[in-house]
Amino acid sequence: MSVAVKQTPLEARLAALDLPKGGFSAPARAAALDRLAAMGLPGVRDEYWRYTNPAELNAAGAPRAKTFEVKDEEPIFDAIDRIRLVFVDGVFDADASDDLAAEGLEISRLADADGTDIHWASALYGALETAGQTPVARPLAALNTAAATDGVLIRVTAKVSKPVHLIYAHKSEDSDPILHHCIKLEENSELTLLENGPAGARFNKVLEVDVAAGARFHHIRAQGRDHERRAVTHIFARVGAEALFKSFTMTANGVLTRNECVIDMVGDDAVAHVAGAALGDGAVAEFHHDDTVFITHGAERGESRQVFKKVLKHGATGVFQGKILVKPGAQKTDGYQISQSLLLDDDCQFLGKPELEIYADDVKCSHGSTTGALDETALFYLRSRGVPHDQAVSLLVLSFLADTIAEIEDETLRDEISARLEAWLSRHRD
Amino acid sequence: MLEIKNLHVKLEEEDKAILKGVDLSIAPGTVHAIMGPNGSGKSTLSYVLAGREGYEVTDGSATLMGEELLEMEPEERAAAGLFLAFQYPVEIPGVGNMTFLRTAVNAQRKARGEDELSAGEFLKVVRAKAASLKIDAEMLKRPVNVGFSGGEKKRNEILQMAMLEPKMCILDETDSGLDVDAMRLVADGVNALRDAGRSFLVITHYQRLLDHIKPDIVHIMADGRIIKTGGPELALEVEQNGYAEILAAHGIEGVL
Numbered sequence A: 001m002s003v004a005v006k007q008t009p010l011e012a013r014l015a016a017l018d019l020p021k022g023g024f025s026a027p028a029r030a031a032a033l034d035r036l037a038a039m040g041l042p043g044v045r046d047e048y049w050r051y052t053n054p055a056e057l058n059a060a061g062a063p064r065a066k067t068f069e070v071k072d073e074e075p076i077f078d079a080i081d082r083i084r085l086v087f088v089d090g091v092f093d094a095d096a097s098d099d100l101a102a103e104g105l106e107i108s109r110l111a112d113a114d115g116t117d118i119h120w121a122s123a124l125y126g127a128l129e130t131a132g133q134t135p136v137a138r139p140l141a142a143l144n145t146a147a148a149t150d151g152v153l154i155r156v157t158a159k160v161s162k163p164v165h166l167i168y169a170h171k172s173e174d175s176d177p178i179l180h181h182c183i184k185l186e187e188n189s190e191l192t193l194l195e196n197g198p199a200g201a202r203f204n205k206v207l208e209v210d211v212a213a214g215a216r217f218h219h220i221r222a223q224g225r226d227h228e229r230r231a232v233t234h235i236f237a238r239v240g241a242e243a244l245f246k247s248f249t250m251t252a253n254g255v256l257t258r259n260e261c262v263i264d265m266v267g268d269d270a271v272a273h274v275a276g277a278a279l280g281d282g283a284v285a286e287f288h289h290d291d292t293v294f295i296t297h298g299a300e301r302g303e304s305r306q307v308f309k310k311v312l313k314h315g316a317t318g319v320f321q322g323k324i325l326v327k328p329g330a331q332k333t334d335g336y337q338i339s340q341s342l343l344l345d346d347d348c349q350f351l352g353k354p355e356l357e358i359y360a361d362d363v364k365c366s367h368g369s370t371t372g373a374l375d376e377t378a379l380f381y382l383r384s385r386g387v388p389h390d391q392a393v394s395l396l397v398l399s400f401l402a403d404t405i406a407e408i409e410d411e412t413l414r415d416e417i418s419a420r421l422e423a424w425l426s427r428h429r430d
Numbered sequence B: 001m002l003e004i005k006n007l008h009v010k011l012e013e014e015d016k017a018i019l020k021g022v023d024l025s026i027a028p029g030t031v032h033a034i035m036g037p038n039g040s041g042k043s044t045l046s047y048v049l050a051g052r053e054g055y056e057v058t059d060g061s062a063t064l065m066g067e068e069l070l071e072m073e074p075e076e077r078a079a080a081g082l083f084l085a086f087q088y089p090v091e092i093p094g095v096g097n098m099t100f101l102r103t104a105v106n107a108q109r110k111a112r113g114e115d116e117l118s119a120g121e122f123l124k125v126v127r128a129k130a131a132s133l134k135i136d137a138e139m140l141k142r143p144v145n146v147g148f149s150g151g152e153k154k155r156n157e158i159l160q161m162a163m164l165e166p167k168m169c170i171l172d173e174t175d176s177g178l179d180v181d182a183m184r185l186v187a188d189g190v191n192a193l194r195d196a197g198r199s200f201l202v203i204t205h206y207q208r209l210l211d212h213i214k215p216d217i218v219h220i221m222a223d224g225r226i227i228k229t230g231g232p233e234l235a236l237e238v239e240q241n242g243y244a245e246i247l248a249a250h251g252i253e254g255v256l
Helices: A010-016 A026-039 A125-133 A137-148 A374-384 A389-404 A411-427 B044-051 B072-079 B097-111 B120-130 B137-141 B150-164 B180-193 B209-214 B233-241 B244-249
Strands: A083-088 A104-108 A152-156 A164-169 A178-187 A189-198 A200-210 A218-223 A228-239 A244-252 A256-265 A273-282 A286-297 A303-313 A317-326 A336-344 A349-358 A366-370 B004-011 B017-026 B031-035 B055-064 B082-085 B092-096 B168-172 B199-204 B217-222 B227-229
Touching: A010 A026, A010 B004, A026 A125, A026 A137, A083 A104, A104 A164, A104 B120, A125 A137, A125 A200, A125 A228, A125 A256, A125 A273, A137 A200, A137 A228, A152 A189, A152 B072, A164 B004, A178 A189, A178 A218, A189 B150, A200 A244, A218 A228, A218 A336, A218 A411, A228 A244, A228 A273, A244 A256, A244 A411, A256 A273, A286 B244, A303 A317, A303 B209, A317 A336, A317 B244, A336 A349, A336 A389, A349 A366, A349 A411, A374 A389, A374 B072, A374 B092, A389 A411, A389 B092, A389 B097, B004 B044, B004 B244, B017 B044, B017 B055, B017 B199, B017 B227, B031 B233, B044 B055, B044 B072, B044 B082, B044 B168, B044 B199, B072 B082, B072 B097, B082 B120, B082 B150, B097 B120, B097 B137, B097 B150, B120 B137, B120 B150, B120 B180, B150 B180, B180 B209, B199 B209, B217 B233, B217 B244, B227 B233, B227 B244, B233 B244
Parallel strands: A083 A164, A152 A178, A164 A189, A178 A200, A189 A218, A200 A228, A218 A244, A228 A256, A244 A273, A256 A286, A273 A303, A286 A317, A303 A336, A317 A349, A336 A366, B031 B199, B031 B217, B082 B168, B168 B199
Antiparallel strands: A104 A152, B004 B017, B004 B055, B217 B227
């Protein structure tokens, strides 16, 4: 007599994966599997998945997604002198990438490094992800640590002027990459990380960043030009004393995108800014974009900013869940959070959940969340000066997004992002 | 220049007539003033001419240099040479004043089939015109009208007018919220633009602006119509006696 045992969704997901054994990362991968087994996959009943249905991110197989060939514009960041690291459908492409050797940088590919048992990244791989699992479980990040097949491991030992650019390419309609990157910035070092491109039909990515005392990390990411994207990304950062962490993400389109950012400010006088500008047009394909941020102040005089704006049209949905947690003793914390959406028509929705949790008595924390339509008076004002309707709308939308773009320190990068946003707006005029 | 015939306008949302047959003919190079009590329809007239939404023209016409104005989009009216200086200039956070000016100037040039101004050419012109209105470089850099004082906002309106070089300028209560010095500055800016090919329609409550911007013709508007037209002396008469007498003579109850 045989008993049919129904597979749980997690069992089904794991069964469909070819889990790497790992070399240096093996203990972290095994621990992640245990964590994942204890947590299970996320569901809509979970507090932090109420607004975003994770079913397609959980599923054993990735929904197919058409590849998208961009012909009408130059690749983003192309004019910038940078070190390019290319992943095609989640596999590192050495031929398309630049030389990994660069001054002040030690770069290795995860798949290569995992051929050995000893690597500097063994202290980082999965460590920040593990720390980021409390108080809120992030099962898809644990899944990533357990199952990632590739990624980059970067150790930064000096101020590096050339940005490192992770370029993703999507060539197979059913690719389902899981990438895990680790970046360790040694004391007083500096790095700018650029990221863009469609990674695959479905994408699960974790980026762990350890910013040691006095170090500075800048992250500018562009998600776009792949309308059928389903992606879950996590950034886990630890920010040391007098260190700086800045991350900006531009998102255009995407059926389902969940960007989580979990920042632990462990040193005094640390600075962490995370910003996002999302543009969604439900007429092209479904659009659901979710920014979920959790910043923990665990030391004194920390400054954190969350600046998220979404422009939505034709049934697009935007979600923002942002939290500032100030631990006991984290005095003189300065925490700021703003989430705003601009609804360009009546059938869009924005779901926001700002949270503050404060256990220190001498802090300054504020948050705000707004949803609104385009300012008709301003639109008329611009038109009355001769600016055509569509151009006036673009100008107002860009002005709405300006606070997020201002979070990018480098002027060239800021202009590049502004130009991309403007180009999107001109492609999506009614 | 501007010909308004029997213009009837109501609010789009409700059945309320605001303009009840306005007739106005403005010749090139002339300055007309419209005075009148609150609620007489002065600002509505300016908005309808500029193309603001929310109004419905139920009868009549308005042409600018022979072109049917009321059928054009607001930006087309601007390109055709119409300019409205707002009573309450709008704040646009996130758009630099300079960007705004340059976008507007070049959009109009493009609409008229002219070459766009280069950044350098534009900068030269705008700096000279801004200086004469005592608008400093800092004000040009700030977001449009954000954090501007009342006087700065109105000077900024005149700067836009100077940059866009319209044919028909409508000034909607440009004197409101201005102290004497600011009013003189604004008036000087307007007077510098007066020429044979350009006309002005100055809407105001008070005669004092007309001391600085001398009108050729003064109209009194009440209850949605122009009830009296005269020379500059009409403005003085209003200043001395108020509107009550004129309104009573036309059987209109004062709404002062």
